[in-house]
Amino acid sequence: MEINLPLEQGIFRKRYKRFFADVERTNGEVLTVHCPNSGSMKGSAIPGAKAWISDSENPKRKLRYTLEIIEDQGVKICVNTQRPNALVEEAIQGGIITELTGYETIRREVKYGEERSRIDLLLSRGEALCYVEVKNVTLGADNGLVRFPDAVTSRGTKHLRELMSMVDQGHRAVLVFCVSRDDATHFEPAADIDPVYAKTLIQAKAHGVEVLAYRLKIDPPQLELTIPIPVQIESPSGI
Helix, strand or coil: ECCCCCEEEEEEEEEEECEEEECCCCCCCEEEEEECCCCCCCCCCCCCEEEEEEEEECCCCCCCCCEEEEEEEEEEEECCCCCCHHHHHHHHHHHCCHHHCCCCCEEEEEEEEECCCCEEEEEECCCCCEEEEEECCCCCCCCHHEEECCCHHHHHHHHHHHHHHHHHHEEEEEEEEEECCCCCCCCEECCCCHHHHHHHHHHHHCCEEEEEEEEEEECCEEEEEEEECCCCCCCCCCC
8 A cells, every 4th residue: 555645754742632643844843733543552652753744735624634654763653543444455455364365345344243333344255254353553562562452442342242243143253453563573462451352352262253463564655564473362461
């Protein structure tokens, strides 16, 4: 995937009111930009870090610019959570996610489940259905470890219940962690941040939900899911 809007590099200053961030341009001007990330951005909203912002080229938009990438000490992190679904879909179509090849159609945002959810991607081959939920991972730790979530996510836990329900109905259900930082080597749930989510993830895997993690290669303006990384679910730290 290419970010097909003009990109500009600056310095990240702060994030506030959830969807606002200040980025300093090279000329010293501070822009307030859209921050498309509903998480806590723990470990990525780093004052003084490099930042890439995209220009919508729409002067009528309230916030013309969008925060896309933050780089700290050489580690690039894609913080735009509107990117992962398209990245995973592209990787499926390109045969990168080998576990999800062989399907004939892909649909986005399909209503499903008893808890009134929408599945990110619904794959089909004849009558065979595969429900794919995508989660964006930006929280890093030591030695290449990445973790999810970065804040308590009751919505994420609901999605795990819905995926288990699809397994009960005879369908395939897959959770794909889109690891949006380029220093990642392995993944585990952040049990100390959200123990309910971590325990439900363990239950989901035991129930037949498949869990995958693929790392993002970030070379602005190019973004690409590249290789799988190991997933450690059964005994994460903090549970």
